[in-house]
């Protein structure tokens with residue numbers, strides 16, 4: 001569904017508006033080499049950096065300070081569990097979103113400090129699930145509970161990536177499984193193929209994200225599928241991108257629409273979960289040339305974020321007109337536009353500042369803490385977003401019109417048949433009238449909007465019967481309150497009827513016309529609203545106060561033992577190895593082996609740094625399946641045993657009853673008192689009952705665990721799938737690069753060598769022609785193989801042109 005999401009929410013009735021500071025948390029990524037330069041006091045939330053004089057160089061050449069103090073709303077040390085982070089940071093945000101407030105959580109920190117781990121989770125274990133999957137679980141639990149109570153709850157998902165100031169929709173076509181380009185993994189795309197999202201601000205300052213698809217998720221599983229789909233697209237895009245430039249912000253948004261049973265009031269809210277790009281200063285990226293310019297460009301969006309934060313603080317300390325006129329430069333970058341409401345607007349926001357505890361990162365860690373302190377000074381004005389659903393109002397007014405029509409007909413003497421009604425009908429009408437009179441709380445009259453009783457058609461006998469029932473009810477109620485209650489039934493009422501009826505009829509006609517007019521106006525408002533939404537003002541336009549936010553994925557030089565980065569892939573394939581292409585492990589794959597794509601893939605897989613991670617996932621999945629199988633066996637056995645025990649208890653009870661009968665007969669004959677059928681159960685029976693209870697407990701807990709396991713298996717399976725897709729995509733990138741490298745070497749070789757190679761290399765390029773099952777995934781590389789050697793030259797030219805373009809645009813283009 002292509003729509004657009006709207007941010008902010010003017011026009012909606014607002015209630016419970018509150019001004020809150022943005023909450024800030026600090027999380028330290030585990031490391032084997034902590035610097036020891038900082039201490040956390042979790043109780044007070046304070047952090048102290050004490051940089052020894054001999055390490056002052058880490059803080060820059062002109063630094064004279066050695067001690068830095070910061071205060072947070074909460075601290076998470078190196079041993080903090082994902083579960084704890086979720087409960088403290090996201091638990092309140094999820095509760096706020098469910099209560100109708102917009103909420104945002106964003107992670108800020110240098111590359112590799114754990115932003116993605118915190119927001120999305122680790123790719124290795126179920127326990128490493130981050131805030132997004134846990135938030136989805138909690139939200140769907142609540143929605144299911146409210147649906148069971150008769151309410152309505154709808155969840156929508158969108159996933160935005162902001163790269164180089166351009167927004168991309170990571171979920172386009174997810175609903176249909178997506179269409180990938182030839183050679184990429186099905187359902188995934190290269191970034192440039194994803195639809196661009198436009199950011200537009202309306203006259204009220206509301207931000208609209210045009211062309212961002214919103215996907216309705218009926219269940220937690222569907223929502224997780226969307227998350228994995230978006231993450232996979234993100235990973236594939238990273239692979240295909242220039243490794244150092246692959247820095248982006250990502251915003252996962254959960255939109256909620258809730259209504260309690262019978263209420264026309266709708267609560268709309270959004271929860272934005274944002275993974276920002278790495279915050280390290282440009283010189284640290286080690287980028288040069290066009291990449292340096294690109295890094296600067298990306299960094300500028302975070303600088304814009306800082307400027308917004310500073311302006312918001314300035315605004316908060318000013319008074320009167322000066323305050324009103326303080327300019328907040330939201331429009332300076334895409335991510336600040338998207339986050340507009342989350343910063344200083346209608347939203348409850350929390351920030352997780354992530355730092356790495358190693359000595360070499362001390363300056364970045366302090367800079368991250370400073371940023372968080374700035375954010376903590378911002379106040380947001382959050383309110384519950386309530387709207388009255390025009391459709392429900394229209395239905396209500398229609399009902400009023402229907403009743404007025406009936407009354408009008410009656411007053412005009414056009415009521416239905418006057419035939420007498422039988423006993424059964426009389427009882428039914430009386431019951432309807434009494435039920436209507438009793439609707440609503442005790443001792444109160446029926447609520448004004450209680451639907452009128454349906455007497456089964458309007459006729460005098462029915463109306464009389466209804467009134468009679470009401471009179472009896474009133475008399476019964478007034479029974480204790482002395483005599484003289486009711487007004488005598490008949491007499492004068494009929495006399496004045498004629499004149500009054502005419503006047504009443506005129507009033508009713510007038511009211512009827514008014515109601516019809518109101519309905520027409522409301523229908524027209526509803527239609528306009530729908531048109532506006534369709535016109536791209538925002539699918540989320542229905543949702544007040546929306547905004548997005550960005551996450552990030554940065555490619556850094558791979559740390560020892562870390563996953564293989566596409567950067568390494570490219571560098572590896574370019575490696576100066578006469579003998580062949582360099583595999584991610586550093587080994588060499590002989591050029592000739594590239595002729596055999598499958599064999600090359602096997603070698604790549606064997607050398608793939610995330611191979612162990614995939615193996616662990618497979619093992620975890622197998623373990624969980626085994627546990628589920630064992631649990632199912634336990635359940636079956638417990639259930640079988642309970643059935644057996646029940647039968648045994650039943651048999652003992654029958655025996656006991658028969659014994660009691662025999663005893664009572666015997667007592668009748670000799671005069672001793674008889675045992676009764678409900679005499680105390682025997683020891684054997686009690687033993688059976690105790691065992692039955694135990695088996696039932698066993699059954700219940702095994703069943704609960706099995707239900708949990710289902711979720712764990714599903715999630716682990718998705719992690720494995722995502723890991724496999726990523727490996728495939730990295731292989732495609734590496735393979736395309738390796739083929740290109742081989743071709744380049746061939747063309748630059750000496751004539752005799754060229755002959756020598758040419759004999760063995762015409763085939764390889766043909767061998768690389770994309771097949772139905774797995775063509776080239778890495779863009780240009782894919783084309784390289786598409787048609788043999790000539791086209792490979794085209795690819796070489798393409799790369800040269802691309803490099804030229806990158807130089808000219810300062811990095812605007814990306815592969």
Ligand SMILES: Nc1ncnc2c1ncn2[C@@H]1O[C@H](COP(=O)(O)OP(=O)(O)OP(=O)(O)O)[C@@H](O)[C@H]1O
Nearest residue numbers: 029110111112113114115116117122278552553554
């Ligand atoms: N608290 C943690 N516990 C265990 N591993 C962690 C933790 N935080 C991060 N990691 C691991 O550290 C590595 C880097 O983390 P992550 O990718 O989340 O960093 P990031 O800040 O998002 O980096 P980037 O800016 O490159 O996206 C990952 O392998 C991740 O699994």
